Amino acid sequence: MPVWKRNLFVCWFGMFITGVGMSQIAPILPLYIKQIGIQGDGAITQFAGLAFGITFIVSAIFSPIWGIAADKYGRKPMLLRASLGMAVVIGCMGFAHNVYVLIGLRLLQGVITGYSTACTTLIATQTDKKHSGWAMGVLSTANTSGALIGPTIGGWMAEKWGMQSSFFLTGALMLIAFLTTALFVQESFTPQSKKIMRMKDVWNRLPEKSLTLTLFITLFVLTVAMYSIEPIITIYVSQLARNTNHIALIAGIAFSASGLATIIAAPRLGKLSDKVGPHKVLFGALIVAGIVFIPQAFVHNPWELAGLRFLFGLAAAGLSPSAQALMKRITPDSLTGRVFGFNMSAMYLGAFGGAVWGGQVAAWLGIQYVFYMTSALLLLNAVWVYFKVYKKLNINKLALYKN
Template sequence: MKNWKHVIYLVCAIQIGAGISMMGIMSFLPLFLSELGITDPGEAAFWAGIIIGVTPFMIAFSAPFWSIQADRRGPKTVMSIVLIAVVLSSFFSGITTAPWQLLLLRTLQGLVGGFVPIGLSIVVSVTPEEKTSWSMGYFQAAMVMGIMFGPLLGGAVADTFGYRMPFYAFSLLAFLCLIALQIFLPDIHRKGAAKETDSTWSQIKFFMKIPRVRIMTFMQFLCNFGITGIGPILPLYIKSMMGDSPIVATVVGFIIFISGGCSALASLNTGRITSRFVIHRVLITATIFVGFTFIMQYLMTTVAGLGFFRGITGLGMGFIAPCTNTIIAKSVPPEKRSIVFGVVSSVFLMGNVAGPVCSGAIANYFGYAMVFWSTAIAFFLAACVIIWNFRGEKEI
C-alpha cells in the first residue's frame, strides 16, 4: 500500500479518541460511585476495580471472534461496531442511578470486542516488515495518549460540571471518531482472508504452540496486570493525601497525563532504540525499571513526589508493549499477522481484568500500600520470564 503511513496516522488518531472515551472514567469513577450510594472508600475501590475490569474481561472472550470477522469482512466494519457500542454505553452511563447499571453497560461495551486488536491488525497488515517497530511505537503512543488525555479531560470536566457530564462528552467524541472512520479509512482486506475457516479456538491453539508468542503473551498478561492494577485505587489514594480538596479528580487526571506523556515519548522512540540495542534486552530493562519505580511511588509521602515517579514509570512502560508486539509479529507467518493480536489478546487482556479486580480487593482488605508492592512484583516476575526464556540469545 503506497499510502500506508496515512493509514497508520488515521488509525492512531481514532485510537486516541476511542481511548479517551473508554479510559476517561479512571480519574473520577471511584468518586462518582459516592453519588450512586457507595460511600466507603474500600467498597468504592472494590466496585471501581470490577467496573473497570469487566470491559477487558468481556473483550478477552469476544476479541478473537471479532478479529477473525475483521479479517474476513474488513476491519472498517468491525471498528464501526465497536465505536457505536462506545457511543451508546458512554451516553447511557451518564444517566445511571446504581453501580450495577454502570457495570452492565461496561459489560455490554466489552462484548463487541476491543478497538486495540483491530487497530493492531491494520497496523501489521499495511506496514512493511522493516518498519514494524516504528508502526508499533506510534500505535502504542496513540494508546497511551488516549489513556493520558482521557483521565485529564474526564477529571477536569467532572470537577467543573459534575461527574455525569464526562460520559456525554465521551459519547460525542466516540461519535466523531465513527464519522472520521467512515469518511477517511479505506477498505482493507487481507488477500485470501475469505478462505480462512479455522475456528477461534483452533487459532488460539495455533498461536500458543509458537514458543515466543506464548512467552510474550504471558509476559504481556503480567505487565497488563501491573499497569492497570493501580487504576481503581489512584483517585482514592490521592484523595487520602489531599483530603476534601475540590480538584482531586483534576489532579488525578494530570498525574495520569504526565505518566502518559512520558510513556508516549518512549513509545515514539522505540524504533530508534531497538535499532541500536537487542529488542528483548530493551524489554527486560524497561520491565525491571518499572517494577522499581512502583516501589518508589509507595515510598512517596506527597502528591508531587507520587506524580514525579508516575511520570518516570511512564518512560519504562512506553517501551514494553511496542517491544512485545514487535516480537509477536515477527514470530508468526506473514499471512497470520493480521489476526494474531486479536486471537492472543484473549489471553493477555485477562491481565487488564485481574489487575483492577485484584488491586481493588487488595486495597479493600490490606490497604493501598500493598497494591504498589503487588504491582512491582508483577513486573519483576515478567522480567524473570523474559530473562529465562531469552538466555544465551543475542538477537531475536
C-alpha cells in the same frame, strides 16, 4: 505518503479520541451510580467495581472472536463496527435510569468493543518489518495521551453540564472516529482462507509457539503491573499530601506523569527496537520498570511519587510496544487478527486482575506492599523473558522474522 503511514495516523487519531472518551467516564462512574439511585459508600463501591470490571471481562472473551472476524472479513469493517457500536451504546448510558441498565450497557460495550485491537492488527499487517517497532510505539501513545486529558475534560463537563454530558461527548467522539475511519482508512484485504480454523489448527500453524505463549503471559503481567496502582494512588497521595484540599488534582498529576513520559519515550524506543531488536528493549525496560517501582514505596511527598511515576513511564514505553512488535514479527499475516485478539484478551484480563489484586494487597498488607509485589512481579517476568525470549533470539535471530 504510503498507505500504511496514512492509516497509522488515522488510527492514532481514532484511538486518541477513544482514549479521551473512555478515560473521562471512569472517574465519574461512582458519582453517576450515586446519582441514579444507589446510596451508601459500600454499595456504591460494589456497583462501581462491577460496572468497571464487567467491560474488561466480557472484552477478554470477545476479543478473539472479533480477531477471527478481522481475519475473515478485513480490519476496516471491524473498526467501523466497534466505533459505531460504542458510539450508540456509550451515548445511551447517559439515559440510564438505574444502575442495572448501566451495568447492562457496560456489558454490551464489552461485547462490541475492539477498536484498538482492530487498529493494532491493521497497522501490524500493513507495516514493513523495519518500521514495525516505530509504528507500534507511535500507536501506543494514542490511548495514553487521550487518557491524560480525558479525566480533566470529563470532570469539567460533569460540573458544567452534568454527568450525562460526559457519556454524550464520548458517544460523539466515537462517532467522529467512525466517520474518519470510513473516509480515510484504506485496506486492500483478501482473506487467505474462507474456512474458519479451529483453535488447535491456529496453534499448529504458529511458527513460534513457546515464544507466542511467553509474550501472551508477559502482556498479561505488564497490564497487571500498570493497573495494580489504579485503586490506591488517590489514597496514597492523600496520605503523603497532608493539610491540602487538592488531593484529586495532585493524584491526577501523579497518575498522568507516567502517561506523559510514555508519550515522549514510546516512538523513540520503538525506533530503537527496530535497530537493536524488540526483545532487547523489552528485557531492559522490564528491569528498569521493576527497579523504579521499589522507591515509590518510600517517598515522603506526592512530588517525589510523581517524579518516580514519570521514570516508570519512560520504562513502560518500551514494554507493550516491544512485545507487540515482536509478536507481529513472528506471526503469519493470515493469523494476525486471531493472535492480536488473544493479545488484547490477555491485556483486558490483566487490567481487571491488576485493579483487584492491587486493592486487595493494599487492604490486607498496606499500600507499600503493592509497590514491592509489583516490582517483584516485573523482575521475575524479566528473568523469564531473558531465558525464554532474549537468549533464544540472540542465538537464533532468524526467529524474529516470519516467513
